[in-house]
Amino acid sequence: MFYGEQEILTEDLPKDYMEVNFGPHHPSTHGVFRFIANVDGEKIINVEPVIGYLHRGIEKIAENRTYIQFKPLVDRLDYTGALNNELCYCLAVEKLMETEVPERAQAIRVVCAELNRIAAHLIFFGAMGLETGAFTPLLFGFLDRENILSMLEVLAGGRLTFNYITFGGVRQDIPARFHEKFEKFRKIFPVKLKRFADLISGNEIFINRLKNVGIFKKEDLFNWGASGPTLRGSGVRFDIRKVEPYSGYEKYEFDVPVGSNGDVYDRYLVRMEEIRQSLRIVEQALDSMPSGEHLAKVPRVLKPPEGELYMRNEATKGELGFYIVSRGEKNPYRLKIRTPSFSHISMLNFVLSGNYIADAIVILGSFDTVMGSCDR
Amino acid sequence: MEVTEYKYKEVDNKDIISAIEKKAEEARIKTSFWEFRNQVFCEIDADSVKKFCRLLNSDAELSFEYLKCLTAVDYIDYLEMVYCLYSFKNNWSINIKAKLNAMNPRIDSVTDVYRGADWHEREMAEMFGIKIKGHPNLKPLLLAGDEAGFPLRKNFEIKWEERQYIPPEKFE
Numbered sequence: 001m002f003y004g005e006q007e008i009l010t011e012d013l014p015k016d017y018m019e020v021n022f023g024p025h026h027p028s029t030h031g032v033f034r035f036i037a038n039v040d041g042e043k044i045i046n047v048e049p050v051i052g053y054l055h056r057g058i059e060k061i062a063e064n065r066t067y068i069q070f071k072p073l074v075d076r077l078d079y080t081g082a083l084n085n086e087l088c089y090c091l092a093v094e095k096l097m098e099t100e101v102p103e104r105a106q107a108i109r110v111v112c113a114e115l116n117r118i119a120a121h122l123i124f125f126g127a128m129g130l131e132t133g134a135f136t137p138l139l140f141g142f143l144d145r146e147n148i149l150s151m152l153e154v155l156a157g158g159r160l161t162f163n164y165i166t167f168g169g170v171r172q173d174i175p176a177r178f179h180e181k182f183e184k185f186r187k188i189f190p191v192k193l194k195r196f197a198d199l200i201s202g203n204e205i206f207i208n209r210l211k212n213v214g215i216f217k218k219e220d221l222f223n224w225g226a227s228g229p230t231l232r233g234s235g236v237r238f239d240i241r242k243v244e245p246y247s248g249y250e251k252y253e254f255d256v257p258v259g260s261n262g263d264v265y266d267r268y269l270v271r272m273e274e275i276r277q278s279l280r281i282v283e284q285a286l287d288s289m290p291s292g293e294h295l296a297k298v299p300r301v302l303k304p305p306e307g308e309l310y311m312r313n314e315a316t317k318g319e320l321g322f323y324i325v326s327r328g329e330k331n332p333y334r335l336k337i338r339t340p341s342f343s344h345i346s347m348l349n350f351v352l353s354g355n356y357i358a359d360a361i362v363i364l365g366s367f368d369t370v371m372g373s374c375d376r
Numbered sequence: 377m378e379v380t381e382y383k384y385k386e387v388d389n390k391d392i393i394s395a396i397e398k399k400a401e402e403a404r405i406k407t408s409f410w411e412f413r414n415q416v417f418c419e420i421d422a423d424s425v426k427k428f429c430r431l432l433n434s435d436a437e438l439s440f441e442y443l444k445c446l447t448a449v450d451y452i453d454y455l456e457m458v459y460c461l462y463s464f465k466n467n468w469s470i471n472i473k474a475k476l477n478a479m480n481p482r483i484d485s486v487t488d489v490y491r492g493a494d495w496h497e498r499e500m501a502e503m504f505g506i507k508i509k510g511h512p513n514l515k516p517l518l519l520a521g522d523e524a525g526f527p528l529r530k531n532f533e534i535k536w537e538e539r540q541y542i543p544p545e546k547f548e
Contacts, residue, residue: 052518060527064534095413218380222441222464225492236464238382243467245384258379307412310445310460310471321445323458334528336447336458346495375518 017045020357024053030127031371035348039357047352047360049345054375062335067093067302068167070332075161077339078373081120081316083112083156086165091246092311092322093167096304103290105169106248110285112155112164113247114278119148120316121271121278124368128268129200131365132209137200144192151181168296174289182286189279193272201272210265214355214363217262224347227340228318229274230367233259233267240314252284264366271368303330317341317368341367341374385467389416392468395438403431415471422474425457426484429472432461433489439465443486446496448476448504450530455481455504476506485511503528 023034032053038045058077062070074089075082087109094101101109122141129137149159154177156164164171200206216226218234231238239256241249257273259266304326312321318340325334344367352360393409393416400407405424410417420428432440445460455476462469476483485508486493497508498517505526508514525532 052520055518057527060532060534098413218377223491225443225490235377235379236382237379238464243382243384250384260377260379262377308449308458308471309413309415310469312444319444321460323445323447323460325449334447334449336445338445338447342495343492346492350491 022360024050027130030365030369031374033345033369033371033374037352037357037360042356042358044352044355044357044360047349049348051345051371051375054371056376058376059335059337062332064331066330067304067332070335071166072161072163075163076372077337077376078120078315078317078320078341078370079160080123080370081116082161083116083152083165084313084315085320086162087113087247088311088313088315088320089322090165090167091313092309092324093302093304095309095311096307096324096326097167097298097302099168099296099298101169101247102293102296103248104173104292105294105296107285107289108170108174108294109165109247110249110252111174111282112152112162112170114282114285115148115152117278117316118275118282119145119152120368121275122148124271125196125200127368128362128365129206131361132206134200134206137196140192140196140199144189147181147185147189151178151185154178154181166295167302168298169294171295173294179286182282186279186283190276193276196272201269207265210268210362211263212261213264213359214351214366215262216351220347220350224350225343226318226347227343228314228316229267229270230318230340230344232257233270233366234262235259240312240319244312246313249281251288252281254278254281264362267366301330303328312338315340317370317373318344320373337376339373339376341369341371342376344369345374382464382467387467389414392416392466392470396432396470399431399435399438400428403427405431415469417471417473419473419475422457422476422483425459425472425474426486426489429459429461429486429489432470438468439463440468440470441465443490443492443496444469446486446493446500448500448506448528450478450504450528452478452530454478455506457483457500457506459486481506482509483507484509487511502526505529 017038017040020037020039024032034050036048058073074085077085122145126138126141153159156162216234218236221231221234235258237256237258254277257270259270306328308325310321310323312319321338323336324332327333389411405428408419432438440461440463442462444462447458449456455478457474459472485497497511500506501508501514502516502519
C-alpha cells in the first residue's frame with residue numbers, strides 16, 4: 001500500500017524543469033552576461049538572457065557632449081574591433097556634414113579597419129578553441145594578434161582603444177616603421193594561417209564537435225536582424241562592404257565567403273576565410289596607397305546642419321549602425337547605436353531552445369558577441 | 377543549403393518612393409516622403425505603423441525583410457518612432473517615422489512582423505516610457521529598475537557625482 005501511494009504522489013506532481021543559471025562571470029560568455037536556462041534533462045526548453053551589466057548609458061552621454069568629445073567612447077563599444085566603430089561614427093558625421101575625405105585617408109582607414117578585423121577574428125579563433133576544450137588556439141591566436149596590435153600601435157599610438165580615425169581623415173600619416181613591420185607580418189602570417197588550418201580547422205575532434213550543431217535558416221536570420229558572419233554562415237552572400245561600399249572598398253578585390261550548411265563550423269570557417277580576405281585588402285591598399293593629404297580641413301567645433309540619417313558599416317561582428325539626429329547644434333540631439341551583438345543575443349532564446357546544454361556554449365561562441373557592444 | 381547572392385545595385389531613390397507610394401495608396405495608408413543626404417524618409421500615422429510594416433515585409437516586389445534599426449527620439453512636444461528597414465532584394469533602404477503623443481505615447485508592436493524588434497522595443501519602452509501594445513514580454517532590459525523617470529527623455533537630467541579633492545595630510 002505504501003509504495004502504491006507514493007507512485008500516485010509522484011504522478012500527480014507537475015513536471016518541473018530544472019533551472020540552470022549560466023554566468024554572469026563565466027569565461028564562455030565573453031563578458032558579463034547571464035542567461036537562465038530551463039532544462040529538461042539535457043535539453044534546453046527555453047532561455048532567458050539577462051543583459052545590462054555593462055550598460056554605461058553611452059547614448060545619453062552623447063547628447064551631453066560635442067561630436068569630437070564623444071568619439072573616444074565609440075571605441076568602448078566593441079573593444080576588439082574599435083577602429084571599425086570609429087570608422088562608422090566618423091562616416092555618419094561626415095555624411096551629415098558632407099565632408100569629403102582625401103583618398104589617402106580613405107586607404108589608411110581601410111588598412112587599419114581590416115587589420116583590426118583580423119585581430120578580432122583571431123580572438124574568435126582562440127575563444128572557439130577554448131570553448132571546445134583546447135587551450136592551444138587561444139595562445140596561437142593571441143600571439144599573432146600581438147603582432148597586429150604592435151603594428152597598430154606604431155600607426156595609431158594605442159593598442160585597444162585607438163581614437164585614431166577622426167572627422168575628415170586619420171590623425172597621423174603612416175610612419176615608415178609600419179611598412180617595415182607589415183613586410184615581416186605579410187611573410188609570416190599566411191604560414192601561421194596554414195598552421196591554424198592544419199591544427200584546428202581540419203581536426204577531426206573539432207569538426208565532429210561543431211558540425212550540425214546550431215543550424216540556422218536564412219529566413220529566420222533575416223527576421224531576427226542577424227548580420228555579418230552569422231548571416232554569411234547560412235549561405236547568404238551579403239556584405240555591406242560590397243553592397244553599400246564606403247571608404248573606397250569598391251576599389252579592392254576580395255571575396256565574400258559563405259557557409260553551405262549554416263552550422264557552427266560554417267560560421268567558424270567563414271571567419272577564418274575572412275581573415276585571408278582582409279589580408280588581401282590590406283596588401284592591395286598598401287601597395288596602391290595614393291599620395292596626398294591624410295586629413296581634410298574640418299572646423300574645430302562641428303555643427304552639422306539640421307537633419308538625421310542612418311549610417312552603417314560592416315564591423316567585425318556584423319552590421320554596426322549609427323542613427324544621428326542633428327539640430328544644428330554642437331551636440332548630437334539623439335544618437336542611437338545599433339550593434340550586431342545586441343541583435344544576436346536577442347535571438348538566443350529562439351536559437352538555443354531544443355538544443356543540448358553542452359551545445360549552448362559553442363552556439364553562443366559562434367556569434368562572437370562582445371558585451372560592451374551589446375549593453376552600450 | 378542554397379547560396380543567395382546579393383550584389384551591388386544602383387539605387388535611385390525615386391524608384392523607392394514611387395514603388396512604396398503605389399502600394400501604400402492601395403492599402404489606404406497616408407504617406408509623405410522626403411529625401412535627406414541620399415536617404416529616403418517617410419512619415420506615417422502611428423496607428424498604421426504595424427500595417428505598413430507588414431505590407432512592406434510581405435510584398436514580394438518590395439520585400440523589406442530586414443529591420444536595421446528601431447529607435448525613438450524625444451522632441452519634448454512629441455515623441456517620434458523611427459524604423460529603418462532594408463530590402464535585400466532591391467538594395468533599398470527606408471526610414472519610417474511616426475509621431476507619438478508625449479504625454480501618453482502608445483504604439484503597436486511590430487514583433488509579429490520583425491521578431492528582431494523584440495529587444496529594441498523593450499529598450500524604447502524603458503528608456504522613453506513608450507507603451508508598446510501587443511509586445512509579448514515588456515520587462516526591463518538594460519536598467520536596474522530604480523531610476524526615477526525615463527533616462528533618454530530630455531527632461532531626465534544626469535546627476536553628476538560631485539567629487540571633492542581632498543589633499544593628503546602632511547606628515548609632521
